[in-house]
Amino acid sequence: MKRNIIIIAIIVIITILVSYVVGKFAFGLIDVQKYSLIPPSSKKFEVETNVKDESLLERKGQAFTIMTGTVQSGYSETASFGLKIIKNATIDIYVDKGKFLETYNTIASLVSPIGGSVINSYYSKDNDIYSGFIEILIPKDKFDFTINKLGELGNILNLKISSTDVTQEYVDLNSRLKVLDAQKELLTSWLKQAKTIDDLLRIRSEIENVESEIEQIKGRLNYIALNTDFSKIDIYLKEGTAPKTITTSIFDKIKDYLKVPLNAFLYSVIGLLVIIAFLIPWVLLGFGIYYLFKKIKISKV
Structure with missing residues (x-):
């Protein structure tokens, strides 16, 4: 059984x-x-925040997502250049109906006194509702100040901050640039000592290749310098009430x-x-x- x-x-x-x-x-x-x-x-809607300024987080009904990059450096040259961090942000702001144009103009006039500029902007009206976009470039030391000012203009739905460490790349490019400058100087001395047309053409071709690489590196260094000295903030502005975030019961x-x-x-x-x-x-x-x-x-x- x-x-x-x-x-x-x-x-x-x-x-x-x-x-x-x-x-x-x-x-x-x-x-x-x-x-x-x-x-x-x-x-x-998941909320992940690492905002240092508590004043922004005290606003009810607002959610922030901060994406921060890690800083790594293994070069002794870093001390001479300093950390090179590219820091940008994207922010969604909702304003009360009838206050869109006022807020739009306030943002546009905010950046000039702090040494920044508006690099792109537009707005439109659909079904009697305004919406627009403003892209601003501001000095990096005014980043937190600007974010706080923007937070006072309306109801922030999203705030995303991204940080990218380009210190290692900046150090490597400067080291490579020094090598290329020395190589160019050596080739130039050989060019002065060349005795045949073939030698002149060959050395001149090498110099042109080196100069081309030097210009590329300088262009990249200028780009890094600009984007680490200034921060870009993309602002999406809309009129109306911000949608409520979904909470898990x-x-x-x-x-x-x-x-x-x-x-x-x-x-x-x-x-x-x-x-x-x-x-x-x-x-x-x-x-x-x-x-x-x-x-x-x-x-x-």
């Missing part, structure tokens, strides 16, 4: 596992979202926890139905053959 119970239990477990696998495979062929017991939870968490076992149960049920549907024709066929042989055996007797 005990042995039969163990055999039955093993058969039941194997049946559940097989039905789960078959059901999961079957779900891959049909619309899972349509038959799932619990629909997938919607995307939630305890019921949402419970629903997410129950989603896996419930869907696993659904997989098993579907798999079991698939197995039954697959086995029914074969069972009927086997029963028919058995009945036919049994009838033939009885007729012979």
